[in-house]
Amino acid sequence: QAVVTQEPSLTVSPGGTVTLTCGSSTGAVTSGHYPYWFQQKPGQAPRTLIYDTKYKHSWTPARFSGSLLGGKAALTLSGAQPEDEAEYYCLLSYSGDRPVFGGGTKMTVL
Amino acid sequence: DVQLVESGGGLVKPGGSLRLSCAASGFTFSYAWMSWVRQAPGTGLEWVGRIKSKADYGTADYAAPVKGRFTISRDDSKNTLYLQMDSLKIEDTAVYFCTRIYSGSQYGMDVWGQGTTVTVSS
Numbered sequence: 001q002a003v004v005t006q007e008p009s010l011t012v013s014p015g016g017t018v019t020l021t022c023g024s025s026t027g028a029v030t031s032g033h034y035p036y037w038f039q040q041k042p043g044q045a046p047r048t049l050i051y052d053t054k055y056k057h058s059w060t061p062a063r064f065s066g067s068l069l070g071g072k073a074a075l076t077l078s079g080a081q082p083e084d085e086a087e088y089y090c091l092l093s094y095s096g097d098r099p100v101f102g103g104g105t106k107m108t109v110l
Numbered sequence: 111d112v113q114l115v116e117s118g119g120g121l122v123k124p125g126g127s128l129r130l131s132c133a134a135s136g137f138t139f140s141y142a143w144m145s146w147v148r149q150a151p152g153t154g155l156e157w158v159g160r161i162k163s164k165a166d167y168g169t170a171d172y173a174a175p176v177k178g179r180f181t182i183s184r185d186d187s188k189n190t191l192y193l194q195m196d197s198l199k200i201e202d203t204a205v206y207f208c209t210r211i212y213s214g215s216q217y218g219m220d221v222w223g224q225g226t227t228v229t230v231s232s
Binding site for chain 1: 147154155156157171173174207212215216217218219220221222223224225
């Protein structure tokens with residue numbers, strides 16, 4: 001099974017911009033991995049932010065965006081707010097195999 | 111509103127069984143592919159398994175750690191998803207989330223339940 005890697009932790013200043021990445025042990029992440037991004041706050045269920053690399057749900061704040069960057073999936077937060085402090089997980093799908101979550105990135109807004 | 115509500119969690123001894131339920135509302139459950147995701151204490155998310163709609167043959171597939179011990183099923187007449195967990199191990203201790211798979215996706219989720227806690231301990 002593939003291993004999906006994320007930064008363990010990142011810090012962003014209020015109003016600042018930060019990019020989280022999601023890599024795969026099998027090689028470059030492509031749109032064919034259909035990257036998803038989830039936000040989870042302490043004591044809450046995860047919430048889906050981004051699907052299929054870059055698409056947002058109706059509830060996704062506009063300041064979040066998804067992309068592919070340097071062979072990885074990326075989640076960019078532009079104009080961080082205190083309420084964005086959370087754990088962020090990515091999910092990659094592998095053709096003919098089971099999907100795999102990344103280990104999560106704890107993002108601090110400070 | 112689209113809603114998923116899990117129930118059935120609790121304390122069980124190693125080797126025991128437990129069945130989780132997930133009541134769905136606010137959408138046409140019979141059309142949806144559904145999945146279970148778990149989160150052990152203080153750790154990240156782990157995909158457990160998926161079940162397709164009956165129109166897509168209702169087949170289920172599982173993560174390696176639970177294959178052969180867990181069974182996902184659905185009752186479309188009750189809008190309910192189930193996770194039958196047998197031969198439970200200590201490492202199955204986790205919060206179990208029911209999720210709806212986003213339409214057109216193979217595995218990606220769009221809606222999550224609040225989770226139900228399973229503790230396997232002697």
